[in-house]
Amino acid sequence: MTYLQSAHRTFNNQIEALSHLKESLDENFTLACDILMQCKGKVVVSGMGKSGHIGNKMAATFASTGTPSFFMHPGEANHGDFGMLGKDDVVIAISNSGETHELVGLLPSIKRIQVPIIAITNNGDSSLAKFADVVLALGVQTEACSLGLAPTTSTTSTLVLGDALAISLLEAKGFTAQDFAFSHPGGALGKRLLLTVADVMVNGYAVPTTPVTATVKQALLDISSKGLGVTAIVDENNILVGIFSDGDLRRALDKRIDIHETSVSKVMTIGGVSTSASLLAVDAVNLMQNNRINALFVLNDEKQPTGALSMYMLLKAGVV
Template structure:
């Protein structure tokens, strides 16, 4: 590459790694100092969000806006209805998204961003409460807010002192602390989190139930307890699940017979095609209710070294069956 023609001037710097480490340590130190300043105002901010009967509207301009978008997303995914509103768009109609039941979190490092200051009177007329996060406690935004949180830093990590770096990191960390303290106060659970993330791994593991993965109807391998080994082999072969359920006249599972059981019998040399299945079946099958979480089956498979399960309803009747392949297909594993 011809740096002269491209206008790029490359400076050979053998201390890039040490410089990077210094930047990270500086930002970490700013967050540690921020932690030391947490006090009553933070508690008031958490209470404000907990008492909110509407939604949390996060706003910010420029880099603060990018941080605000992430804070809104974190709040929403942890049980607090929230969205980001661009302050410039707010004065052109988007203020209609705010109600008197809402809390507005406004971010501005200087606390003097015109786009935010200009919409404060309208927000107050609507009746929404205002929580600000700024780098200056004596700013217009901090004075006009019901609750103010300081995200001040001693100086930016940028060597020019211009690019928002340590200040945005501090604001982001403060937003995370807000969201997670609200989560704790609401006793938000992993299952609650999964409901907001149904497409993720956690969502699949915690929301998918046995009834969602099991095979039903004719796809379920089953024979009556008076059947023979020959009939069991036919079911195992035709249904392709590696086992067959053994049921009584009430459709209740009383045993299970697997292809592993079959191999062991032939190795022992003490079986015949017409042998009654109830004499050789496993009389203690592992059963799961259709409403149980599918992830429970994964745990039991690992614990008991088994590959298939029978699913029963509340009357303990056989209604389905599934194996590891079904769990893999549903991406529970």
């Protein structure tokens, strides 16, 4: 048998098993979802060996999609970690054989505190199945492994079944992309949906401002001292009346103006593009790109510049 033939056989084995699992889903799956939806505590996933690895991933998927969850190692739970389990929790116990010693040994204690048990197993007559409140049977006939020994098809089926539970709960709870972002504050999606202009901008002394009565030379000094390539032109009440950028300077020099004598009000861009501190940072990126600018000012309700934002700041924050 060639490598490709072996690979195709493995794929076919697992596709067939998943198709069978899909068709076999019944009221037990619905009951499991109901138990999980009613859980007031956390979903505690437990399993040994390869089932434990799948359980870890399952718990992580639950946690990131709106169902608080963690993994409890059966071996460690038998030696103190059982205290992690609370009376308001639900246990998902995973064992292909349903007879895993470390896991089965926990079941009487779990039942004693009246915590519901959802079993994922390939053996409906096992000790695990008998202790469980609901059994999700895998129905795997053979592993993809030619020896029939290495957990392959059974672990794939368990993984997909866990995803099916998590997504069913996600949809039932009305979990949104915004909710997902809160679970992933350090990820790209989290930054795109959570970071606002206020989180990224500079403020206070770092904001370049120039009086509208100042000369072009003074505006240049303000630009160079703050390093944003632009300064906000403000009136006597510190209200933004315009901006002066390096682009405005080039156009002014083309007209051979005297930077020592000419008022910046004569060469500034009136008004200019600005934003509020509450705007999402990703929307600020779009605002800059649409207006072909690299920086903008953040105004308060009185139209006074309270912050400044550049494309470099957004890039550094991971928004771009």
